[in-house]
Amino acid sequence: EPEVTQTPSHQVTQMGQEVILRCVPISNHLYFYWYRQILGQKVEFLVSFYNNEISEKSEIFDDQFSVERPDGSNFTLKIRSTKLEDSAMYFCATLYITGTEAFFGQGTRLTVV
Amino acid sequence: GDSVTQMEGPVTLSEEAFLTINCTYTATGYPSLFWYVQYPGEGLQLLLKATKADDKGSNKGFEATYRKETTSFHLEKGSVQVSDSAVYFCALGSNDYKLSFGAGTTVTVRA
Numbered sequence: 001e002p003e004v005t006q007t008p009s010h011q012v013t014q015m016g017q018e019v020i021l022r023c024v025p026i027s028n029h030l031y032f033y034w035y036r037q038i039l040g041q042k043v044e045f046l047v048s049f050y051n052n053e054i055s056e057k058s059e060i061f062d063d064q065f066s067v068e069r070p071d072g073s074n075f076t077l078k079i080r081s082t083k084l085e086d087s088a089m090y091f092c093a094t095l096y097i098t099g100t101e102a103f104f105g106q107g108t109r110l111t112v113v
Numbered sequence: 114g115d116s117v118t119q120m121e122g123p124v125t126l127s128e129e130a131f132l133t134i135n136c137t138y139t140a141t142g143y144p145s146l147f148w149y150v151q152y153p154g155e156g157l158q159l160l161l162k163a164t165k166a167d168d169k170g171s172n173k174g175f176e177a178t179y180r181k182e183t184t185s186f187h188l189e190k191g192s193v194q195v196s197d198s199a200v201y202f203c204a205l206g207s208n209d210y211k212l213s214f215g216a217g218t219t220v221t222v223r224a
Contacts, residue, residue, distance in 0.1 A: 031210050033211060033212075035212070035214075041216075042202075042214050042215065042216045042217055043157070043202060043204075043212075043214040043217075044214070045211050045212065045213065048210065048211050056211060091156060091157060093157075093212070095210055101147065101159045101162055102159075102206075102210075102212060103159075104149075104156050104157040104158070104159075105156060106155065106156040107156045107157075
C-alpha cells in the first residue's frame with residue numbers, strides 16, 4: 001500500500017537553529033500539506049501546496065516557515081530559526097484529488113531545546 | 114470560517130461497551146467529513162469518511178452518518194475492544210481541500 005514517508009522521525013535542535021523536515025508524498029498525488037500537533041493539543045493546519053506554490057497558509061505559518069519541492073519528489077518544511085514553541089509533531093499529508101482522503105505520514109517529532 | 118466541535122474526553126469504557134463520540138461542524142459550502150484515529154505513538158490514520166449529506170462511513174465496526182440538518186458526524190461503535198484505545202479526531206475537508214480538526218477525544222478501553 002502506498003504511503004507518505006517522513007524523515008526524520010525525531011529531531012532535537014537548539015533554539016535558533018534551522019531545521020528541515022522532509023516528506024516523500026505518494027506518487028501522483030497533487031496536493032501537499034503540513035500540519036502540526038503540539039503535545040496534547042489539536043492538529044493544526046500550517047500550509048497547503050499545489051502546482052508548485054503555496055495555496056493557503058495559516059497564521060502560524062509566519063516568515064520563519066517555508067516549503068518547497070526541491071526535486072519534484074520531496075516536499076520539505078523549513079523552519080529558519082526555531083523557537084521553543086515550535087516543539088511539536090509535524091505531519092505531512094498528501095491528497096490525490098478533492099473528495100478523496102488525505103494520507104498522513106507518521107510524523108516528525110521536533111523538540112527545540 | 115470552517116470549524117469542528119468535538120466531544121472532549123477522556124472517555125473510559127469497558128470492553129464490549131457502546132461508544133459514541135459527538136462531532137458537530139460549521140462550514141460554508143459542502144464539506145467532506147472524516148474521522149481520523151491516532152494510536153499511541155503513531156501518526157494519523159483515516160478511520161472513515163463521508164463526502165455528502167446522508168452518506169454513512171464505516172470501517173472496523175465504527176460508523177458515522179453525515180447529517181446536514183444537524184451539522185453532525187457522530188462516531189459510534191457497538192462493542193469496543195481494548196485495541197480501540199486511541200485518540201479520535203473529527204475533521205472537515207473544505208473546498209480548498211485542507212482539513213480542520215476537532216480537539217480530539219482520548220478513548221481508553223479497559224479489559
